[in-house]
Amino acid sequence: MNVRNLTEELLGKGESDRIEFIASARAENLIGRAVCALLNTKGGSVLVGVDDCGQVLGVLREEDADVLRLFLHRHITPQVLFTVTLDDVQGGRVITVDIPEGSDRPYVFDGAVYIKKGLDILAVDAATMREMVVRQSRETERWERRVAVGLAIDDLDRKLLDETVRKAQDRGYRFEEVHKPDAVLADLALARFGQLTNAADVLFGKRVALRHPQTRLRAVCYETDRGDNFIDEQLYEGPAFYLLEEAMVFLKRHVAIAAEFKPGQLARESRPQYPFNSLREGLVNALVHRDYAAFSGGVSVSIYPGRIEIWNSGHLSMGLTPEKLRSATHESILVNPDISHVFYLHELMERVGRGTFKIVQECRDMRMRPPVWQNKVSGVHLTFFGVGQGQISVKINERQRALLDGLGINESIRMDEYVERVGRGISDRQARRDLRNLVDAGLLDPIGAGPATSYRRTETKI
CATH class of the missing domain: 3.30.565.60 (Heat Shock Protein 90)
Structure with a gap:
């Protein structure tokens, strides 16, 4: 399965608490709210150029993705990693924004905080905002965010830092004061209150191993x-x-x-x-x-x-x-x-x-x-x-053999369907182990998570 198939799979699933469809790349405010909401909840994906029914509406360009990426980076705080890519799918092109579950909540888009609740994107009220801030304050500070005691700008590899700036600018990232290393590090969340963090040391420290x-x-x-x-x-x-x-x-x-x-x-x-x-x-x-x-x-x-x-x-x-x-x-x-x-x-x-x-x-x-x-x-x-090292070295029992014989390439089955197909005499635990062994052997691909997980037949031969 390639990137195109993965994106088409998201289209086929429809909107959910982790998937949002937006029709136009010009609806920047709607996209910004959706990205902010997913950062503040479970993460997920925003597919742009798609109507509410999952229908691809037209052809988008790479320039549309670049403009959207820059807009989101400028309007969402604090800075966070999400990816904006242009994907080819059946019927045209869509922009996919892949978003992790945020670690520095609350995230803000244009002065407001949003969350995703089911299919709805909601602006949080004052009580929810207080709850999010209190919960964040109680969490242990990440090691990468802690102050690197004694670390100074001169201890960093400036050539590597300058290379990072150039690469970031090539990806549309903008710095407030690009010629000031301390300002650049602050923009990258690698400096706090005028002091460098452990992450700055890990990424750029010339003698980081002496300290860590x-x-x-x-x-x-x-x-x-x-x-x-x-x-x-x-x-x-x-x-x-x-x-x-x-x-x-x-x-x-x-x-x-x-x-x-x-x-x-x-x-x-x-x-x-x-x-x-x-x-x-x-x-x-x-x-x-x-x-x-x-x-x-x-x-x-x-x-x-x-x-x-x-x-x-x-x-x-x-x-x-x-x-x-x-x-x-x-x-x-x-x-x-x-x-x-x-x-x-x-x-x-x-x-x-x-x-x-x-x-x-x-x-x-x-x-x-x-x-x-x-x-x-x-x-x-x-x-x-390595190549030739037991490509398929799993023992296939009769139940598994019957399943593989009955599934065509890219056809899927859920665990409850497998149990029903096998018939009586197999427990959920045995069924789960059968399917997991076939996944380990590369014969099935797990799709989704939890009780809704389905297993798709791969092209791998026994």
Whole structure:
């Protein structure tokens, strides 16, 4: 399933507490209220160029998305990461605004605060506003927002900061005083009350590891799958962008590239054992969603002959599960919104809430076994399996075989329908395990969450 299919799926679901349709890109105030409302509730998507029935109304241009992106960034406070993209769908083009669940509520659009309640967008009253402010004040301050004691402008990599400004301006971001580093950092929520934050140190600190040793990244290439002997081991430190760059260099140094000649072609085709785009996406997720407050934490990359593991010392946000990460649509909850925002400005994050599905899809396109996420006490583990490493290594029972034989490509089934089809003698727990095993094998895609989850047959063959 590609981006077009994902957007068309949202169109097919219709409006809900997480989906809003707006007919015209010129209805900027309506769009601004909808984005603000979703930030203040569960997050979701606003689809522009669509009527209330989900009908695509016409052809929008890239310029329309650029104008809307700039408008929203100027009129919604505090600054927050959301993505505005132009998507091709059947019948034309729509602008999709993907919005995470906001971490710094209340969010304000043109002086007013809005929430989404069912299908309605409501301006909050004074009592609701007080409740939101009190709830926010009681929450523990995020580590990335805490003051970095003793950190000064001179401790930051100015070249990297200037590059961030240029990239942000290319994406339509506007700064109040672009030539003043302290003002730029304040605009990016990386400075508060004249003092730099921990996020500024993570992103731009030249010697961040001296103040925060947990920011280091360890990369190891092992000789065997048991991990008893290593071929190469490196410990990287510096700004998060440097860690990402060095980790990718390490991966490319040790990941094998296969070359083959296809019939009728003179030139050979090169194919890496792993999809580098997905590896980079996995590293970005590890760097922006990890728990920086844990002094024993970090990020590691482990290369084995048959797999690659990326670990970070974070945990999946409440409500997210490894199964949901593999699904086409799931909630987006940013653990470190300020750090995520700057990664987005560097074009290292494309769509809010869709990165993990892109990883799964790219692996399937390469006919690889789908990657596996594990949410353990020690942190989040993401495992990639190399080409030829047991693409489908799951035992299929008779119930599962009957289901796969009866489902066409892209056809879906819910768990209650599966139970009914199988007949008596299977519990909900057994049915859930059957479906989860087929998801792990890449034979089904979970769509949605909770009791309403459906499972769509993929193109993967047994």
